[in-house]
Amino acid sequence: MTARAVELRADVAIAGLGLGAIAAAMAVVRAGRTAVMAGPESRLGGQVTAQLTAPLDEHPHIETAGCSTSYRAFRDGLRAEYGGVVNPGGGWVSRICFEPLVGERVLAAMLAPAVEAGRLTVVTGATPIVVEQLGARIAAVRFRTPEGELRLAGDVVIDATETGDLLPLAGVDWIVGSEGRDAFGEPHALPGGPDSRAEQSCTIVAALVRDDGPHEVGAPPEGYAELRDAQPFSLTLANDADHEHTFPFFDDGVPPGSFWSYRRVRDPRQVGGPDAAIINWHGNDWYGSPLTAEPERTRADARRLAVAFVHWLRTEAPRDDEAGTGYPELRLAPEVSGTPDGLAETPYVRESRRLASARPVTELDLAPRAGLARAAAFDDAVGIAWYHADLHPRVGGHSSVYAPTAPFQVPLRALVSERDGAPVNLVAGAKNLAATQVAAAAYRVHHGEWAVGEAAGALGAVAVDRRTSPADIAGDPSAQVALQVALLRAGVPIVWATDLGPRHAAFVAGSLLAAHGGLDDDRLRRLEVRPDEPADTEALAALSRAAATLAARFDLEAPAPPERAGASWADLARTLADPILTAADALGHPEARHGVTARPSRHDPE
Known part of the structure; x- marks a missing residue:
């Protein structure tokens, strides 16, 4: 640690390197302002890259509607990298399944003009450690880096970290885990009162390649049998409605498809090269401890679980031909993951600390309404998204939830703290918006996080332009409309x-x-x-x-x-x-x- 921190200053300082942070930075620069972004990962892209969940979780209208111009440019850029192939991986979970390293190239290319023009600075390997406050505002955020301390200063600060890391550092009221059904009457919230440890599982995703012949598998990893039996490892998925389905491993003859083609990211029949998939399945979902409260333990245990599940796939998974068990022709693929071991650099984060609010977005706000096409309307809408409320198993053994929603909006009120005394220039820019656990599970996917980040960046740029704060804009009816118009002029829909x-x-x-x-x-x-x-x-x-x-x-x-x-x-x-x-x-x-x-x-x- 150096005695004096290196300082970078821009109009808007962004903590994070994921999709929310990227969308926020693009919105700031597009509005004529400067941005600096920093996060602990070694690469840009969050879900798509460091977490390896490259296939995009999206809604049925995504090919023609329901996203911003910038998000569509990202999707178009992915297909262009594969010569226009619509779904390079052929996976059935998404309309675009692609390799994480390709996603990283596309995102870097989208940011490159701003970086080259000096309008945007990107710093990797930087972990936020201190938020400096001056009166009602955040003055700067200090980060720990391998080279020493880094200080980022901006008129507006956006927390687009994966787990809402600035919220506790800034003394902002936040929540994680379940609010409980008693809080807002949400049908799919856990019964009773709050449970901060009932956080959604995280996953260390694995990248696998299927080769022509078998490989030496080696001995089971330590604790293998215990992990296999406790999870348990299987090719079956189940939810809270007692619905379950067992998938074939490779055979795609039965809808919706096979285990392998679920998140297949490279289909050699379409684009050549190796047959590759990323493994994000119940088998490697870690729900033994919460990521926000116990990050080091959780990361380590989730990694051990992923290694054990891969060993099971190679040795004990049921074979389609019923000729023994396991597929030793599978191997971990560093050339797909961009890491030395074929495993994700960081866990796939499904739940973040969230801004606490007396009126967060709830499951009831997003639920389908009889005779109506959209979810409840927000007159301060600053973006749109749509995905079911997808809660994976939570710490404590709570089962998965797959709750329906209608096409919904991102309300401005969910991006700033409502508490008196909270920093007025801090904006939520990712999965940390003011939403309940159930509602946040619908916003957390790729295009939802992008929509939140893009709105946060636009809010930051308008606040800088007007020499005011994001909190003041959120509380000013005419300023809200001015922000909405700025977003619309930038190709960001605010209504379905x-x-x-x-x-x-x-x-x-x-x-x-x-x-x-x-x-x-x-x-x-x-x-x-x-x-x-x-x-x-x-x-x-x-x-x-x-x-x-x-x-x-x-x-x-x-x-x-x-x-x-x-x-x-x-x-x-x-x-x-x-x-x-x-x-x-x-x-x-x-x-x-x-x-x-x-x-x-x-x-x-x-």
């Missing part, structure tokens, strides 16, 4: 509309109105808003009400409903939203307010 994408002329106006109650009953029943069809009386009334609501946030007169017979929904939305967008744009860029006065920040320097 599968036929109103970023390339549509009415994307910004229509999405903004839709997010504030502008969908009539018919459009609430489906994800399509049919923007180019003529709008009827009910559609115009809903759009007009939303425009009036938004205008009031800027102290503007409600726009008069246009009298245009046969006008399309999109044309009406653009006409009604025009004065609101003008006001929001001016508020978002203080140097060009054109008479629109920004509300002063209670944290502005005097």
Whole structure:
């Protein structure tokens, strides 16, 4: 440790190197601001790389809708690396299964222009150890690195670490594990009160290659029999609804597919090279101790479990041909993992410390609603995602949960602490948003974490532009709208509309109105808003009400409903939203307010 820390300063300082951190950094730089990001891993990418969970967990509409322009660029970049092959691994868990090292190349390429221009600095191998506070703000974050101490300073600080590491360092109220069903009445929460140790399992993922002939397997690892029997190792998956399915090992003849093709990341029939898969299965899910409370023990025990499960696959797993047991032709593959031993550098993290809140996002907010296409609406939405609430076994032996959700949003209120005295410039930028354990299990997947990080980065950039704090923006109705408009102009959807994408002329106006109650009953029943069809009386009334609501946030007169017979929904939305967008744009860029006065920040320097 050096006597004096090396200091890096940018407009926004980001702790973390995963997908949330990457999306946040891209949003900051895209908005014309500078960023610095640092995390303990040796490489960029989080889930995709250091954790080896490269196949993307996504929703059914992802090929055409339901993500931001930047996330789509990431997906397109992956396919381009394989010459346009749609699913290079052919795995059935995702529409894009690919090798972690390919994901790392794509992500690095996406950040490269900002790095080369000096707008972004990336530091690997840096563990946060101290948060320095000055009054109501975080002044800097200190990191431990192999070379000594590093100090990152920024006007806004984003915690996009894998386990919410800045929350305890900053003295922010946080929670981990189960809130308990008594807290919010969530059907899939654990019965009773809170249990902080009932954290979701983590996994040391293994990268395997299937060779033509067998390899020498060697002796069982220490504790093998105990781990095999306690887990137990099998090719069967089960959930809390007593549903279970046993998978063949290689035979893909029975839907949904085989164990091997579940997360296969390289299919030689499509792209040549070795037959490779990453192993993220019940067999190597570690739920014997919590990662946040006991990180060293948990990492070590999860690694031992992964080694034991791989040994079982090679020696005792049932063979499809029933000719003995085990597949000795499998081997750990450093050339796939990018690590010396073929195992993930860090555990796959399913649960983070989360911002504590009196009104977090809950399972009830995300649940399907009869006759409606979307989950409960948030008028402060800053992104969208969709995945079921996928809880793996939790510490204490609680079974898996697979709870349905409807297409949902990311609310701004979930990104900042609501407690008086908490740092006003700290933003949650990954799995640490203010959501319950059940709800966070729906946000935690790749595109969900990206959406949270992108919103956090945009929030940070707007706060810097306006010389205010993220907390003040979250509490200011007009500033919220200005942030939403900035996100929409950057190609980030804030409301679910599968036929109103970023390339549509009415994307910004229509999405903004839709997010504030502008969908009539018919459009609430489906994800399509049919923007180019003529709008009827009910559609115009809903759009007009939303425009009036938004205008009031800027102290503007409600726009008069246009009298245009046969006008399309999109044309009406653009006409009604025009004065609101003008006001929001001016508020978002203080140097060009054109008479629109920004509300002063209670944290502005005097």
